[in-house]
Amino acid sequence: MNSNGDPIIEVTNLVRKFGDRAVINNISFNIHRGETLVIMGGSGCGKSTLLRHVIGSMKPTAGSVKIFGEEITQMNEREIANVRKRFGMLFQSGALLASLTVGENVALPLGQHTLKSPDEIEEIVKKKLEMVGLSGFENLKPAEISGGMKKRVGLARALALDPELLFSDEPTSGLDPIMTAVVDQLTLKLTHGEHMTAVVVTHDMTSAFRIATRMIMLGHGSIVAQGTPDEIRNSANPEVQQFIHGEADGPIPLNLSQDAHEDLQHVKPRPFFKHRFHHKTA
Amino acid sequence: MKNYLQLNLSLLYWVFVAPFTGKFFKLGPIFRQMVFIGVRAAPMVALTAFSVGVTLAMQAAHSLQQMGAEIYVPDLVMLSILREMGPVLIAVIVIGRSGSAVAAELGTMKVSEEIEALEVMAINPVRYLVVPRFLAMLVMLPALTIFGNYIGVLGGWAVCRFALDFNTAGYILRALESAQTWELYSGMIKSAVFAWIIITIACNAGLHVEGGAEGVGQSTTGSVVQALLAMLVTNAILTGIFFFGA
Numbered sequence: 001m002n003s004n005g006d007p008i009i010e011v012t013n014l015v016r017k018f019g020d021r022a023v024i025n026n027i028s029f030n031i032h033r034g035e036t037l038v039i040m041g042g043s044g045c046g047k048s049t050l051l052r053h054v055i056g057s058m059k060p061t062a063g064s065v066k067i068f069g070e071e072i073t074q075m076n077e078r079e080i081a082n083v084r085k086r087f088g089m090l091f092q093s094g095a096l097l098a099s100l101t102v103g104e105n106v107a108l109p110l111g112q113h114t115l116k117s118p119d120e121i122e123e124i125v126k127k128k129l130e131m132v133g134l135s136g137f138e139n140l141k142p143a144e145i146s147g148g149m150k151k152r153v154g155l156a157r158a159l160a161l162d163p164e165l166l167f168s169d170e171p172t173s174g175l176d177p178i179m180t181a182v183v184d185q186l187t188l189k190l191t192h193g194e195h196m197t198a199v200v201v202t203h204d205m206t207s208a209f210r211i212a213t214r215m216i217m218l219g220h221g222s223i224v225a226q227g228t229p230d231e232i233r234n235s236a237n238p239e240v241q242q243f244i245h246g247e248a249d250g251p252i253p254l255n256l257s258q259d260a261h262e263d264l265q266h267v268k269p270r271p272f273f274k275h276r277f278h279h280k281t282a
Numbered sequence: 283m284k285n286y287l288q289l290n291l292s293l294l295y296w297v298f299v300a301p302f303t304g305k306f307f308k309l310g311p312i313f314r315q316m317v318f319i320g321v322r323a324a325p326m327v328a329l330t331a332f333s334v335g336v337t338l339a340m341q342a343a344h345s346l347q348q349m350g351a352e353i354y355v356p357d358l359v360m361l362s363i364l365r366e367m368g369p370v371l372i373a374v375i376v377i378g379r380s381g382s383a384v385a386a387e388l389g390t391m392k393v394s395e396e397i398e399a400l401e402v403m404a405i406n407p408v409r410y411l412v413v414p415r416f417l418a419m420l421v422m423l424p425a426l427t428i429f430g431n432y433i434g435v436l437g438g439w440a441v442c443r444f445a446l447d448f449n450t451a452g453y454i455l456r457a458l459e460s461a462q463t464w465e466l467y468s469g470m471i472k473s474a475v476f477a478w479i480i481i482t483i484a485c486n487a488g489l490h491v492e493g494g495a496e497g498v499g500q501s502t503t504g505s506v507v508q509a510l511l512a513m514l515v516t517n518a519i520l521t522g523i524f525f526f527g528a
Contacts, residue, residue: 038322055402069338080404084404089402095394095398096396098394112410
């Protein structure tokens, strides 16, 4: 394992409860400079919630998250903003601002956080769009490009400030295999060549094994397995084997009960529909 | 309510405190919003104000003629428009047109993760989205009100000139004589207060949308209703203070 000095991210005994149920149940891990950590796991296992805690959008019930050695869980908004200027985040949907053009989206963090001149910003925007294979798309609106392209623009925007740390939520879903490889190579180039650190949440096993230096598999809010890609590939844990080979039969339960799904907590069965349903079937 | 107060506090900080710590507004977005909120609403405001001016003059003429007092028609038109009809009706137009648009726009941004993306990029959504809209509204609603006042008085003139036997100079003189500058200023103060109410309610509704497209629709409708009620109640209070106060 490559550990250069202090860890960039240090998560210790992180717990997040919604009501009585722990969505994140005592998770600890470290990430060092230049590493690419892949977080994988089935839908609703707490991956996105974990990511939201690490970037400071959600506050944990207990435990600590340190980024660049600073405790993020105790910070106020302004302090968090200062930490956030040092990392980039690629959202699952790209999360581009629909009212701005592709170029303006990539330029946004540069215009807000640096004192660069418009010419310099234009130059950087060009370079970043070239990196993701979208040269010449500066003047289109997000609505005019495909979902995969939006995601690549999102990546260009996340990289605009040359961050030390990149978070990606499903960076390759919706991309064709060739573009997936391009994005993976870009991640590898940045982590190897420029010592960027990456945290990638993904379902795409090909991509995961291509870029990861370390992997964590989550299940029911806890870490099921963690290790290098080889350790994961050769893991004796049947849940891990089922997941990485994508098999329908195995120890991972297929049915998520409503109770086990964090996003549906607030949804109550509606008496009106229930009534109608019974009425119809009776 | 807690969200609404928080938004107002944060807005006060970004508008009145932050510029003195070197974080000045970007002018481009403010001008873009001014065009949207103000300039594009001008034709609608003109049509509304003209109709109101004409209606007021006709009603006034109808009642005053019975007492042989048509001479006072310009006074009535001028005072009602400057004090009440101008600020209130133009605020209604702006709520329906721009308030709802702002709520829907910010709401859509919220459900498509754009607001969260801004926060993660360390860009404060209040500073980036709310402040330009707020400043644009604060300038343009009073401006639209002045514009609407002119058109409304013009509507009154049309009735007096063509249906009653006024000449243009007589109408203008009578109208100017009836009103004092305070009439105009009270309307301006009202419309500045309305601007604050309209834009903060719309932005608050947009920023706190939950539950996808349906949520955006509900929030937008809610913001229009709330803004209308808040505006009308505030108007009654301000009229009380301005014209029945000590």
